[in-house]
Structure formats: C-alpha cells, structure tokens
Amino acid sequence: MSSPSRWEVFWRTVIGRAYPRIIGMQRERSWVFFDTLLPLLQVSAFVFIYRAIQAPPEFTGFVVLGGAMTAYWLNVLWSMATQFYWEKETGNLELYIIAPTSLMAILLGMAIGGIVGTTVRAAAVIAIGLLIFHVEVSIVSLPQLLGVFLLTLVALYGLGMLFSSLFLRYGRQASHLSNLLQEPIFLVSGFYFPVRALGFVAALGASVIPVTLGLDAMRQLLFPTMMAQFRFLDVRIELGALVVLSVVFLWSAKRALGHMEDLARRDGRLTIRGQ
Amino acid sequence: MSTELAVKTEQLSRVYKTKKRETIALDRVDLEIPTGELFGLLGPNGAGKTTLIKILTTLLAPSGGRAWVAGIDVAQNPWEVRRHISMVSGGESSGYGLLTVEENLWMFTQFYGIDGKTAKTRIREMLEIVGLTDRAKTKIYHLSTGMRQKMNFVRGFLTNPQILFLDEPTLGLDVQTSHTLRAFIKDWVGKRLDKTVLLTTHYMHEAEELCNRVAIIHDGRILACDTPGNLKTRLQREVVFRLQVTAIANPERLFQDLRGVQRFSHAEVNGHTELNFILEDENALPPILTTIQQCHGELISLEKRAPTLEDVFISLVGRGFGEGDVSAGATEGEPQ
Numbered sequence: 001m002s003s004p005s006r007w008e009v010f011w012r013t014v015i016g017r018a019y020p021r022i023i024g025m026q027r028e029r030s031w032v033f034f035d036t037l038l039p040l041l042q043v044s045a046f047v048f049i050y051r052a053i054q055a056p057p058e059f060t061g062f063v064v065l066g067g068a069m070t071a072y073w074l075n076v077l078w079s080m081a082t083q084f085y086w087e088k089e090t091g092n093l094e095l096y097i098i099a100p101t102s103l104m105a106i107l108l109g110m111a112i113g114g115i116v117g118t119t120v121r122a123a124a125v126i127a128i129g130l131l132i133f134h135v136e137v138s139i140v141s142l143p144q145l146l147g148v149f150l151l152t153l154v155a156l157y158g159l160g161m162l163f164s165s166l167f168l169r170y171g172r173q174a175s176h177l178s179n180l181l182q183e184p185i186f187l188v189s190g191f192y193f194p195v196r197a198l199g200f201v202a203a204l205g206a207s208v209i210p211v212t213l214g215l216d217a218m219r220q221l222l223f224p225t226m227m228a229q230f231r232f233l234d235v236r237i238e239l240g241a242l243v244v245l246s247v248v249f250l251w252s253a254k255r256a257l258g259h260m261e262d263l264a265r266r267d268g269r270l271t272i273r274g275q
Numbered sequence: 276m277s278t279e280l281a282v283k284t285e286q287l288s289r290v291y292k293t294k295k296r297e298t299i300a301l302d303r304v305d306l307e308i309p310t311g312e313l314f315g316l317l318g319p320n321g322a323g324k325t326t327l328i329k330i331l332t333t334l335l336a337p338s339g340g341r342a343w344v345a346g347i348d349v350a351q352n353p354w355e356v357r358r359h360i361s362m363v364s365g366g367e368s369s370g371y372g373l374l375t376v377e378e379n380l381w382m383f384t385q386f387y388g389i390d391g392k393t394a395k396t397r398i399r400e401m402l403e404i405v406g407l408t409d410r411a412k413t414k415i416y417h418l419s420t421g422m423r424q425k426m427n428f429v430r431g432f433l434t435n436p437q438i439l440f441l442d443e444p445t446l447g448l449d450v451q452t453s454h455t456l457r458a459f460i461k462d463w464v465g466k467r468l469d470k471t472v473l474l475t476t477h478y479m480h481e482a483e484e485l486c487n488r489v490a491i492i493h494d495g496r497i498l499a500c501d502t503p504g505n506l507k508t509r510l511q512r513e514v515v516f517r518l519q520v521t522a523i524a525n526p527e528r529l530f531q532d533l534r535g536v537q538r539f540s541h542a543e544v545n546g547h548t549e550l551n552f553i554l555e556d557e558n559a560l561p562p563i564l565t566t567i568q569q570c571h572g573e574l575i576s577l578e579k580r581a582p583t584l585e586d587v588f589i590s591l592v593g594r595g596f597g598e599g600d601v602s603a604g605a606t607e608g609e610p611q
Contacts, residue, residue: 003358004388016385019378020371027373027414091369095430098332099386100357106386265353266336268291271329 013105014112021079021113025120035071036124040132043067043125046192047133058226059193061137062219064129066191068122069211072156073185075118077178080160083110084167085175093168094271103257107164111157137222144235145221151242152214158249159210165256169264171272185209194219194230203232210245213238281438281471282308282331286340289326289495300326302495303340308471308488313464315486316475317584323495324475328442331473332362345437360438363431365446367424372416376407376426379415380433387434394433401429404459421452428456432463441474445481453481461485479584491588498591503584510582510590513537514557518550519575520567526550529566535559538589547575553582553590 004012025031043063050059087093096106129135139145166174188206189195195203195216206212217238220227233241264270289301301323308314316324329335331344333353342349345359370379377398384394402408405425415423424444431439441460445453461484464472476482482489483503490500499506523529526541526548538553554560567574 004390009386009388012385012388012390016382019382020374023378024371024373091364091367094332094334094362094364095369095383096386097334098357098360098362099383100354101386101388262336265334268289268335271334 009101010105013099013101014109017106017109018113018116019109021110022116025117031117031121032124035121036128039067039070039121039125040128042070043129044132056226057136058223060133061135061223062194063192064126064133064135065218065222066193066215067129068125069152069215070186070191071118071122071125072115072153073189073191073211074182075114076156076160077163077182079114080107080110080157081163082167082175082178084164085171088171088271097261097270103168103261104161104254107161107253107257111160115153115157138224140221140224144239145218148214148217148221148235148239148242151239151246152210152218155210155242155245155249156214158246158253161253162249162256165253165260168257169260169267169269171269185211188212190215194227194232196230196232200232207232207241208245210242210249213241213245217242279310280307280343280346281310281312282306282314282342282344282473284327284331284340284342287327287330287337287342288339289323289330289335290338299495301330301337304492304495304497306490306497306500308473310471311464311468312487313460313472313474313485315482315489316473316492317477317479317482317489317588318475318492319477322492324492325442326495327492328362328440328473328475332360332440333357359436360440361431361434361436362440362442363427363444365424365443365448367427369427369430370415373414375412375414376402376418377411380426380430383430384433389434397433397435398429401433405429405455421448424448425452425456428459437469438471438473441472443475443477445476445478457481457485479588483584489584491584491591493588493592499587506584506587507582510553510586513582513590514554515580515582515586516550516552516554516560516563517576517578517580518552518563518567519544519547519577520550521547521573521575523548523567523570523572529570530563533559533562533566536563538586538593540589548572551586551589553586 046063047060050063084093087096096103163174163177166177186192188198188202189209189212190198190203190206195206195212198206203212213233216232217235220231220235232238261270284304284306287301287304287306288299291298291300304323304327316327318324326335330337330342331349333349333356336350344356347355347359349356371382374382380398381391381394384397389397398411399408402411405428407422407425407429410418410422415426418426428444431441444460445456448456460472460474464470474482474485486503488500488502489506491498491506499509522543530536530539530550530552535555536552536559537555540551542549552559552563564574
C-alpha cells in the first residue's frame with residue numbers, strides 16, 4: 001500500500017481532530033445552560049442599562065451581537081490557546097508530536113470543531129436575544145456580512161493558534177496570558193458598545209484583536225443608521241485589515257509552532273507534565 | 276548508517292538542567308538494534324530508559340551524540356522519522372473520554388493519513404485480537420485501566436509501524452492482561468521480519484520472555500548488552516541463593532563484608548526478609564547462616580537457583596532492582 005501524501009495526512013488530521021469537538025458537544029449537552037443561558041444574563045444586564053439610560057434601541061442589538069461574539073473569544077482563549085497544555089497533561093500531545101502530521105493540522109481541526117460548536121452557541125444567543133429583546137436589524141449586504149464574519153473567525157482562530165505555540169513550551173505558566181487577555185479584551189474590543197467610543201487611537205490599538213474590527217464591521221452591516229455616527233473605519237478597510245491579520249496570524253502561528261516545538265524539545269518540556 | 280539497523284545511537288547523551296543542578300539522564304550510550312529484533316532495555320526507575328525512548332521518538336533532543344531511527348537522524352529530520360514509528364507507554368491516558376474506543380482509534384489513524392475503510396478494518400481485527408470487540412462502542416471513560424491499556428496497544432499497532440517503541444507497556448496491569456499483551460507483542464514481531472520493537476521494562480521476566488537481546492541500563496549508562504541467555508552465563512561460575520528469614524535489621528551491614536559474597540540484595544516480602552546472594556562458591560554459605568543465627572534471625576527457606584536477569588543486574592550494579600531496594604555489594608561497584 002502506498003503511503004499517503006502530506007496533503008492527505010493534513011486534511012485527514014483536520015477531520016480527525018475536529019471530530020471529538022463536534023461529537024463531544026452532542027454528547028454533553030450541559031453547554032445549552034452554561035454557554036447559552038448564562039451569557040444571556042450578562043447581555044441582559046447591558047441591555048437593561050442601555051434601556052435605563054434611554055439609549056437608542058440599536059444598542060440592544062450591539063450588545064446581543066457582542067454577547068454572541070464573546071463565545072468565540074472565550075473558545076479561542078480557553079479551547080485553542082490553552083488546549084496544548086491539557087493535551088500534554090493527558091498524554092495526547094506526545095502522540096500528536098510523534099505522528100507524521102503537522103501541529104497546524106491538529107490546531108485547524110480543533111479550530112473547525114470549535115467554530116462549529118461555538119457557532120451553534122452563538123446562534124442560540126443571537127436567536128434568543130433577538131426574540132426576547134425585539135431587536136430589528138437591517139442587513140446592508142449579506143455577502144459582506146458573511147465575509148466579515150468568516151474573516152473575523154479565520155483571524156481570531158489564527159491568533160489562537162499563535163497563542164497555542166506559547167502553551168506548547170510554557171505549559172501552565174502561559175495560562176496567565178489567557179487570564180490577562182480575557183476581561184481586558186471584552187473592554188477594548190467593544191463587545192458591549194461601539195469601539196469608537198474609546199477614541200480612535202485606542203480603537204486602532206485594539207484592532208490587533210480581530211474581533212474588534214469584525215464586530216465594528218458587522219454592526220455597520222446590521223445597524224447602518226445608528227452606526228453611521230459610531231463607526232470606527234469603513235467596512236472595506238476593516239475587511240482588508242482582517243485579511244492582513246488572518247495571513248499574519250496564520251503565518252506567524254506556523255513559524256512559532258515550529259520554533260517553540262524545537263525549543264521545547266531541547267528544553268525537555270514537550271512531555272513534562274504538571275509544569 | 277546501514278538501514279538494516281532499525282536503531283543506532285553513538286555516544287548519545289542527555290543532560291537535564293535546572294537552576295540548581297544538572298542531571299545526566301543518558302551518558303554516552305552506544306546501541307545498535309538490527310531490523311526484526313525485539314530488543315529490551317532493562318533498568319530501574321530513573322535509569323534513563325524513557326529518556327532514550329523520548330529521544331528516539333523525536334520528543335526530546337539529545338544533549339550530545341547522535342541517534343538514527345530507520346536510518347534517519349532523529350535530530351536533523353524528526354518528521355521523516357515519524358513516518359516509521361509508533362509508541363505505546365504504560366499508564367497512558369490518551370484519547371478523549373467522550374469518544375468510544377473505536378472512535379478514538381479511528382481519530383489516531385487519521386493523523387497517519389490512513390483511509391477510513393482500512394482504518395475500520397484494522398480496528399476491528401485488532402480489537403478482536405486483544406479481546407476488546409465487545410467494548411468497541413464503549414466511551415473510554417467507562418473502561419478499566421487494563422482495557423484502556425489494551426486500547427492504547429491497539430493504537431500503537433494500528434498504523435503498522437516499522438519500529439515500535441513500548442515504554443513499560445504492562446506497567447500496573449494485572450497478570451492476565453500483561454500476559455495477553457506480551458503474547459500479542461511476541462506474535463506481532465515473530466510474524467513480521469521487517470518490524471522492530473524496542474521495549475523498556477523493569478520487569479525481568481518480561482524482558483526474559485520476550486526479548487532477543489537485552490541491554491541493562493543504570494544511571495544513564497548501558498552496562499551490558501546481550502541475549503538473556505548470554506547475560507546469565509556470565510554468572511555461571513557463581514552460585515545464587517535465595518534465603519527467606521524472619522525480619523532482621525540492617526542486613527547490608529551484616530553481609531557486606533562476609534568472605535565469598537560477591538553481591539547481595541534484600542527486600543521485605545510479607546513481613547519476612549528475602550536475601551538474594553551471588554556467591555563465589557558454596558563455601559560462602561555457612562558464614563551467612565551463622566550470621567543470621569547470631570542476629571536472632573530464623574531461616575524460613577533456602578533455595579539454590581539458576582541465575583536470572585535480576586542476578587545479572589545485581590552483579591553489574593551492586594544492588595537489587597526493586598524501587599527503594601537498599602542493598603550493598605561486597606565492595607562499592609566492583610566484585611570482591
């Protein structure tokens with residue numbers, strides 16, 4: 001039997017690693033409560049604040065959309081970036097490393113599995129949010145909206161792959177990074193308000209996190225009237241920036257994974273557990 | 276390097292450095308394992324067995340020297356090495372609990388690019404061999420330790436590797452499961468001349484039962500490497516006794532200076548003290564019995580037996596094999 005090509009190994013790895021995430025979600029239904037209803041409570045808090053101060057109704061839409069995108073950010077931080085730490089603890093990482101496949105393929109599989117699972121959760125948050133709070137949207141361009149959404153995910157999960165290279169070497173020590181990034185990014189990326197409110201320079205700095213640009217562009221494409229006065233950048237510029245971020249993060253992730261794997265092999269950290 | 280050698284190392288070393296100290300885990304190891312051999316690496320915990328396996332499976336970089344697997348340099352071309360190898364470790368907890376046995380196995384085959392049909396056929400056949408067919412659809416968090424290790428075994432063999440590394444594969448398993456897995460390993464290598472297995476173990480009988488050749492490793496150094504039979508004939512001139520006595524204190528102090536005692540080790544077994552002696556000849560026995568009497572010990576049993584690999588280890592290292600086994604040679608390091 002001929003040995004499979006590198007490409008065949010790559011895409012089979014992607015499917016193989018995506019499988020447990022997708023199947024796992026079906027077999028453990030607790031996510032319905034923890035990942036849908038609990039985030040809605042936070043969204044509700046912001047909605048009631050906006051209503052109390054008599055903000056325009058579009059702000060409710062901003063919050064619901066931000067609440068849905070929160071699920072992706074958390075998924076990237078805790079199920080992509082930190083995943084190699086957990087894989088090391090269970091012994092799976094050793095088996096990934098000694099397999100003739102690439103860690104990028106493993107991570108892509110995790111990302112696809114994570115995106116499928118998180119999209120179901122995010123969609124549930126949006127659907128319930130729209131239903132409860134009677135949010136009205138006016139889609140400017142569906143292709144652009146889908147494009148922004150998909151590019152945001154590509155760039156975001158590319159960033160997650162880049163972070164995971166740190167966990168490959170530093171293990172649990174790197175979890176401080178995830179803790180450090182979680183709440184501040186909720187603030188600076190404008191999950192619950194238009195990012196322009198932070199000022200142009202701060203918004204520009206926060207744009208290194210893809211969800212900042214993605215959220216702003218999606219809000220412009222869903223709530224055009226209100227966002228005319230709050231928009232950060234033109235949607236086309238944000239689309240272009242997301243393309244650049246996607247390429248940069250994916251390329252950097254590939255380089256960093258190779259480098260960190262090499263360093264970890266030299267340090268002996270690839271297989272040391274509990275560090 | 277000749278590709279007829281499945282594994283070769285030259286002066287292979289590994290030093291672990293921390294802020295406070297340096298530990299030499301492997302010390303200039305030279306090893307040649309021809310294709311088709313079931314090779315055993317025998318040593319106590321911390322001897323360097325796992326470090327060697329990690330280097331050969333590309334998980335760890337050597338600090339010095341070189342190593343080749345399937346003729347490929349492990350440090351220079353790890354990706355190429357990985358196409359030829361697989362590994363199973365004892366006490367492994369790999370896989371995902373929410374997936375079934377066959378789903379986990381299928382997932383791992385995908386990392387090797389094996390097509391779905393071939394993977395499913397192999398999984399079915401291998402589960403049958405290890406007696407796990409009825410558990411194929413069981414989620415792995417429901418499996419016992421032994422069953423899980425059987426699944427790990429299947430995972431290691433599924434990809435039909437050219438060279439298989441088994442790192443203490445029967446660690447902590449019950450007698451029956453260990454026996455099944457050993458029979459499986461023997462059968463697998465026996466029927467395939469192009470396959471090589473490097474097995475690390477600290478179970479003497481496992482090495483003796485399975486391996487064509489055995490290397491004894493201690494403190495990162497290979498002390499001897501030969502067939503189990505040849506290793507044991509090194510002790511042919513000496514006589515080996517096992518004595519069971521009622522508990523006695525400080526046996527190392529009592530016996531280490533006795534004339535004719537080449538090596539001895541001791542262990543506490545069921546409330547008794549078991550003493551293993553390698554003696555120059557039988558004339559060395561009476562002083563031992565006298566010493567036991569003098570310290571109010573009571574002889575329970577005395578057995579003269581053929582040398583085992585454990586005796587070989589004791590003669591080379593100067594102490595017993597078991598973890599925490601404190602025993603002494605007649606003199607430090609060298610026979611009297």
